[in-house]
Amino acid sequence: MASRDELSLFIRDALVAGKSRADITSALIHAGWSEREITDALGAWAETAFTPPVPRPVQTVSARDFFVYALTFGILLVGAVNLVIVLQVLVDLLFDNDGYAAVGRIRFGVSVLIVTAPLYLWLTLRERRRLARDPALLRSAIRKWMTYIALLLAAGTLLGDLIATIYALLTGDFTTQFILKAGIVGLVAGGIFLFYYNAIGQEEPE
Amino acid sequence: MNRILFIGFCLAVAFAIGVGLWVVGGPEYARRVEQDRQRVFDLDVLADQITCVGQVKRVLPDNLQGLKPCFGRQEANRNDAVTNAPYRYTVLGPDTFEVCADLAIDPKAARRTLPYKNDLVLRGGNTVCLERRKFIAD
Incomplete structure (x- = not known):
């Protein structure tokens, strides 16, 4: 069973490879990920044409x-x-x-x-x-x-x-x-x- | 909205502190209340001692001089710890007596802070008394 880290890594690699968000979503749904998990994981990357993909800010703990x-x-x-x-x-x-x-x-x-x-x-x-x-x-x-x-x-x-x-x-x-x-x-x-x-x-x- | 809530909380806390301090009084008032509580406690112990002696001797003592505590009981304070004035003992009848003390605060105002309030008799001024009946032997 893949972890969320692996999901994030997969999305990053897919975006670097130039795959569209729709293609990534359908591939992940086919693999068994829920829409909520996919949306959250995709949301971690900014929707921009810039490569490599730009991460969105994450919560901090100090x-x-x-x-x-x-x-x-x-x-x-x-x-x-x-x-x-x-x-x-x-x-x-x-x-x-x-x-x-x-x-x-x-x-x-x-x-x-x-x-x-x-x-x-x-x-x-x-x-x-x-x-x-x-x-x-x-x-x-x-x-x-x-x-x-x-x-x-x-x-x-x-x-x-x-x-x-x-x-x-x-x-x-x-x-x-x-x-x-x-x-x-x-x-x-x-x-x-x-x-x-x-x-x-x-x-x-x- | 949050500004109003924040100000409301500040006002509620200020109200609680202000009214709370007004009700309980300041440090000096609290000290005097504690002294009065000690006086009333002393009266209770003294009255118990007189009752006990009166029961054993079957007659109430005329005065507090030479009064000894009953076996196993604590010695009662006969003088006010602050003013050193003696507590007043009065025989009211063959079986009844009272012990009195002068309080620092008007007993009517301080009544809510005094123990044994059901037994206390309020006299004029700041005087309170404990009225007791000697246990009547067969």
Whole structure:
């Protein structure tokens, strides 16, 4: 069984030999490759008459990207969780004027936010400036993976929030306090989802 | 769109930090709350000690002088650790007594941060008391 590397090599050799893309496609289909695999492999080479064939830019992976994006998304995760905790405890205090533990949770949450919020802000704005200066950095595979992981977590949280809301409705616990707390989770998770969904949309216009 | 979301997040975080700090107070307030919690904890241990002694001797002590802890129990603090003022002990009846302390923060405002809140009796000013009944022997 041939690997994708061999497929890429075959396409390169075929293009060098002057074969048309249609001929290459039919030969590969005949050999058992799927149309999606062929399209992806052919897409790696620019459609130009220039020889040898010109490769299109590919995604990059670097240790620096891993450090920056893992830190940024880690901070986002910790900060978002603590933002929800602080706001939910404030809602609890609004309805139930009691609880030493609640005060402790607010103190810890605020401490986390004081550290994570400015750091996230700084890292995000700094990275945006770098991306604006050098669009080639948009091809970072790690950046793309981290963004999709953030989308996955935000979507999972939104679904969990929706399930909890329906469950509360069915069990008769659908109080104003619950609505506010579920709303906070929905707003934070929904905001993060929209933010990164829009960011991907802006970077991948196709 | 993303600019609005980004600004919205910044505002939400600023709101959470601002309101959170406003609700829990600053470091000095937290220190005073901890001191008040220690005072109420001391009152609880002291009241337990008096109850225990009262049970063994079948009568409540007249004052706290010479009060010894029951076997296996910890010695109670009789003075405020910060002001060194003695906690006040008052016999209310043959079986009931109260121990009181002055708190640093108005007990009504600090009530949410105090332990044993169901047993606490709020007096005037910053004074709180624990009212207890001696275990009545057969």
